[in-house]
Amino acid sequence: MVEKMKTEKKKLLIYAHYYSPDVASTGQILKELAEGMLHAFDITIICVVPSYTGKIAADYKTKMFYKEEINGVKIFRIRVPEFSKTKKISRIKNILTYFIGAIFATFKVGKMDYVYSISQPPILGGLIGVWGKWMKHAKYIYNIQDFNPEQTLAVGYSKNKLILNAMMWLDKFSCKRADKVIVVGRDMMKTLQDRFRSKMVPTHVFINNWIDEKEIYPLLADNEKVLAFKKKYGLENKFIIMYSGNIGLYYDLENLIHVLKKFKERNDVAFAFVGEGSILDNLVLYKDKYDLKNVTFIPYQDKSELVYSLNAGDVHWCINAKGIKGVSVPSKLYGIIAAGKPILGVLEEGSEARLIIDETKCGYVTEPGNYEEVEAIIERFLNEKGTTTPIEMGERGRAYLVENLTKDVSIRKYIEEIKSCE
Known part of the structure; x- marks a missing residue:
């Protein structure tokens, strides 16, 4: 006893x-x-x-x-x-x-x-x-x-x-x-x-x-389920810039989508938003108003399917609105680097997510509200597609996660x- x-x-x-x-x-x-x-x-x-x-x-x-x-x-x-x-x-x-x-x-x-x-x-x-x-x-x-x-x-x-x-x-x-x-x-x-x-x-x-690095991990581009995800949502043969997570108030998405209008004639790129949230309807209305054919909205993915949807993206957004530094850390960061993907960051200098990206050099980052620089980063990623640069970014992020997160x-x-x- x-x-x-x-x-x-x-x-x-x-x-x-x-x-x-x-x-x-x-x-x-x-x-x-x-x-x-x-x-x-x-x-x-x-x-x-x-x-x-x-x-x-x-x-x-x-x-x-x-x-x-x-x-x-x-x-x-x-x-x-x-x-x-x-x-x-x-x-x-x-x-x-x-x-x-x-x-x-x-x-x-x-x-x-x-x-x-x-x-x-x-x-x-x-x-x-x-x-x-x-x-x-x-x-x-x-x-x-x-x-x-x-x-x-x-x-x-x-x-x-x-x-x-x-x-x-x-x-x-x-x-x-x-x-x-x-x-x-x-x-x-x-x-x-x-x-x-x-x-x-x-x-x-x-x-x-x-993130559980054993559940979310890098997959080859020709993985059967990754290809099936792309086919299901019309993303085949596209360079996919993906946002995956809550489509809510804290990410400045209603302003960032204006930048995407500047790429509406690009047939080689797709902007995929995976998730739901309070401003989703506003984004859908904007897409329809300006006929943004390369913008796609996709429902939340079951946790068991998340590894395939994350791997479908070639680049992932990691975003916080201005003023969120010291207030919140976007949890989507961990899934992105677990999947070994490069990051398009819109984050305040000194914020936790940006510190990790800067320390690992796993993406390109600019300040919230700097929409011209966001456009320039998208152009930079499009120019570097097919090179080893984004691959090496993803590898650095994944290695940091396995060691520390x-x-x-x-x-x-x-x-x-x-x-x-x-």
């Missing part, structure tokens, strides 16, 4: 908002993190029913809560209303339902030693973690994937000073109540320090996000940092 008590794993509660099979990048990261930490902790997830696209399957519409287990991880799902990503009220209702549901779900999951939450949904992700800490008398780890209200302010989603000040006060409150804050970029460490003006800064550490490296750091809170 004594030996059993010695070896019993500590219990870790994770508030995830989205979790697999949802295709949200944070949901995929948290799945890999949870499963990777199972040897160290007994893990329970509190999240919503699969609903990232806004739609909910009939199987998840009959009860308030659903208990599942996936690969050894216990999952407690909350039913939320369906929503539209283009309608603020609809999204807010969905998010608040998750928040309230998570409060009640906390009572149903038993004793916990650690509570871990991420900064999604904005502000509420941190607050639900504080709630879990108090209710479970546990150590609290707050993982900031995106700083808010800084992100909200950067993209102009709200300019109401009263709301923004309240958001800042609440998220600083969550940071102060955390036993440890984990950020995902070197630039984000400075943002946290600036929030507290370098006084009484919460205990914090930087750990990169990652693998799942095993980051998960080991997470385990160490969580246990150090004891």
Whole structure:
């Protein structure tokens, strides 16, 4: 009995908002993190029913809560209303339902030693973690994937000073109540320090996000499934410049698509957008208005198919809007370099993603808003197609990832940092 008590794993509660099979990048990261930490902790997830696209399957519409287990991880799902990503009220209702549901779900999951939450949904992700800490008398780890209200302010989603000040006060409150804050970029460490003006800064550490390099990896151009993907979406015999990920507010895509109009007569290039998001309809309308025949929109790809869609691109966009430096790190970066593809970066100098690209020389980068330079970079890639330059870029990025950004490296750091809170 004594030996059993010695070896019993500590219990870790994770508030995830989205979790697999949802295709949200944070949901995929948290799945890999949870499963990777199972040897160290007994893990329970509190999240919503699969609903990232806004739609909910009939199987998840009959009860308030659903208990599942996936690969050894216990999952407690909350039913939320369906929503539209283009309608603020609809999204807010969905998010608040998750928040309230998570409060009640906390009572149903038993004793916990650690509570871990991420900064999604904005502000509420941190607050639900504080709630879990108090209710479970546990150590609290707050993982900031995106700083808010800084992100909200950067993209102009709200300019109401009263709301923004309240958001800042609440998220600083969550940071102060955390036993440890984990950020995902070197630039984000400075943002946290600036929030507290370098006084009484919460205990914090930087750990990169990652990609599973065994699931996403370079494939030959004549791979059967890569060719099938190109054929399905009319991309055969084209030089493909691809954007893969959330087509949302934080990437300046509504301005960048104006640059693509300048290449509308080029039959040898295709601009492929893979994913969904709040501004997708606006991009489709622009394409139709200007008859951009070489612009293609493709739905989200299942995780099992992602290796083929990423490999179909010859060059990949990695983008953040101006003001996102120190606020967020585009997770799509890791998938691009895992697939060994060169990057067309539109990123602020000193941001985490740009630091990696500059250090590895795995792409060409310019500042957000510099649309003339974006056009010049596209021309440069088109001039270099068929040469060894883009291949060597991709190889450098892949080599850096294998050395520094693998799942095993980051998960080991997470385990160490969580246990150090004891």
